[in-house]
Amino acid sequence: MGINIPQHIAIIMDGNRRWALERGLPALEGHRRVTDKILEPLIEHAAKRGVKFITFWAWSTENWKRDKHEVEGIMRLFKGTLRSRGNRLHEKGVQVRIIGDISKFDAQLRTLLTDLVEKTKHNTKITVIFALNYGGRDEIVRAMVKYFNAPQPPLKIRGGKGGVTEREFEQYLDTSGIPDPELIIRTGGEQRLSGFLLWQSEYSEL
Ligand code: FPP
Numbered sequence: 480m481g482i483n484i485p486q487h488i489a490i491i492m493d494g495n496r497r498w499a500l501e502r503g504l505p506a507l508e509g510h511r512r513v514t515d516k517i518l519e520p521l522i523e524h525a526a527k528r529g530v531k532f533i534t535f536w537a538w539s540t541e542n543w544k545r546d547k548h549e550v551e552g553i554m555r556l557f558k559g560t561l562r563s564r565g566n567r568l569h570e571k572g573v574q575v576r577i578i579g580d581i582s583k584f585d586a587q588l589r590t591l592l593t594d595l596v597e598k599t600k601h602n603t604k605i606t607v608i609f610a611l612n613y614g615g616r617d618e619i620v621r622a623m624v625k626y627f628n629a630p631q632p633p634l635k636i637r638g639g640k641g642g643v644t645e646r647e648f649e650q651y652l653d654t655s656g657i658p659d660p661e662l663i664i665r666t667g668g669e670q671r672l673s674g675f676l677l678w679q680s681e682y683s684e685l
């Protein structure tokens with residue numbers, strides 16, 4: 480009997496520090512293990528099985544509160560990963576998209592991200608979505624601001640009959656055009672979403 484392959488799987492990537500601590504390693508080793516050994520094989524495996532979208536929550540709006548050393552280490556890891564694996568992902572037909580507010584990252588990281596998104600935009604094998612400086616409430620507030628700043632079509636201020644619909648509003652979310660995830664995985668084991676894809680997770684299995 481065949482199994483249903485989800486079109487979109489979204490992953491909250493936590494438990495990395497605990498993994499490292501249990502082995503007496505520095506916290507950053509947990510994150511490095513993800514980028515060095517897990518990310519690419521997982522993307523390839525998902526593509527092979529017919530998954531069309533895979534989202535990784537790599538940085539939340541709350542993560543800036545971590546200690547400076549860890550924040551700097553993870554920023555270096557993001558840059559290193561994009562430099563060493565960006566082209567390979569492109570060659571494998573991966574389309575990269577970003578959700579979240581990347582304006583808070585430094586110029587170097589922003590350029591690496593926007594270049595990779597631009598370069599891969601016509602790829603069709605699988606779409607990999609990195610959630611960076613992402614928070615679900617933050618996304619909805621930013622969508623509201625975009626909605627009110629949109630030049631056209633004429634804005635419908637009220638909800639209800641004749642007013643703005645859910646389908647219209649969600650085009651202003653970062654995930655516009657991406658189907659809602661059927662499956663959300665939290666690797667650290669907690670059973671809460673912490674605002675991950677707050678709008679999009681309405682029917683997701685956890
Ligand atoms: C969350 O919990 C994890 C992070 C804040 C960082 C995750 C980032 C990466 C693995 C790098 C991914 C790189 C790219 C390019 C997408 P935790 O595991 O630090 O904490 P916990 O053990 O305390 O739950």
